[in-house]
Structures are given as C-alpha cells and as structure tokens.
Amino acid sequence: MKAQRTAIIAFLLGGAAGALAGQALPGGLRRRGRAPSGDGWTEVDYRGIADGRDHRDGRAAEQRRALIEACIGIADHARDGDPALWRRVTDALAKVGVTTVVPDGAPFDPGIHNALHDEPTDDPARHLTVAATDKPGYADGGDWLRRPVVVVYRHGADTDSGADAD
Numbered sequence: 437m438k439a440q441r442t443a444i445i446a447f448l449l450g451g452a453a454g455a456l457a458g459q460a461l462p463g464g465l466r467r468r469g470r471a472p473s474g475d476g477w478t479e480v481d482y483r484g485i486a487d488g489r490d491h492r493d494g495r496a497a498e499q500r501r502a503l504i505e506a507c508i509g510i511a512d513h514a515r516d517g518d519p520a521l522w523r524r525v526t527d528a529l530a531k532v533g534v535t536t537v538v539p540d541g542a543p544f545d546p547g548i549h550n551a552l553h554d555e556p557t558d559d560p561a562r563h564l565t566v567a568a569t570d571k572p573g574y575a576d577g578g579d580w581l582r583r584p585v586v587v588v589y590r591h592g593a594d595t596d597s598g599a600d601a602d
Contacts, residue, residue, distance in 0.1 A: 504534055508574055508581065511536070515572070529574070537573035537584050539566045544588045548573075554590040563591035 507525055514521040526536040539549060544564045555567040566586045573584030 500532070504529065504532070504574075504576065504581065507534075512571065526572075533577055534581070535575045537575060538569045539573075539584055539586060540569055542566050544586065548583060549586045549588075550583050551588050552585050553587055555587050557589040557591055559589075560591045562589040565589050 507529055511522055511525040511529070514525060529536060542565065544551065544566055549566065552570050557563065557567075565588070566584075567589045568587045569584050570587060571582070571585040574581040
C-alpha cells in the first residue's frame, strides 16, 4: 500500500514538475478526460496545458505557487516517515527552481533561520551552530517561501531549561 501510494505521488509529481517547467504532459496521458469536481466528475479538455495558454492569462504564477505549497506540505509529512518520498518531492521542487534548505551544522544566522529552542553543548566549537532542523526551509529563487526552523547549540547553557537563574 505504501509503495503504491509512493508510486502514485511520484507519478503525479513527475507530471507536475514537467508542467511547471513548461514541458508537455507525459506521453501516456490523454488530452481529454474526466477530473473530480464538487459534484462528481467533469469532462476536461487538457489540450491547453501543453501549448501554454495558462501562461498568457496570468494564472500560471498563482497556480505554480499553489502547487509548490502543496508539494511542500507533502514533503513535510514524508520527511520522517518516508525518506524516499521526501527526496522525490524535494528533487521535483528543485527541478522548478525551489531550493530545500536543511542547515544542520551551519552557523546560526537569525536573518535566515528561525530558532525553535536552544540545545546545551559542552563543545565551545558548536556554540551558535544549528544542532538540528525541525522544519526545512524553502526558497524560490531569491525569495523565502519558508525559513528553516532550527534547534541551536549553546555552549554553557543551563541543561535544566526550566530552572530559574537566581
């Protein structure tokens, strides 16, 4: 079941990445078909996808952003439970110019990273470096879609984070 779900999502992402990159639909897909709608199934003409009509009517950027956000949601759910699917989704995002940022071990930069909490360390070389990434960041070109949420090492930090320093 998990393999089948992964295969279906990977197939959809492959077609989505191609559509975002302006490529034609995969050869096995028909240009006319049925798609789910609120009231059941609706006949759909897919011929406009390959010739770029959506790019001329101004909706492409909006649709691209929605698809990227959906892919990020899938990646978030797959990251811990299905690393192979996470890699496929982030690879598909990379094909359309979206960079996945997992800064483990990098110096902490409050202009780039959002700190979730501190992790005490006895190693002064680790002070103010990223201990772990709680949520990866995503950048589309030069724009952040989401900054990485990280845990930061602090040298000399109190190991009992609930204690008051009196």
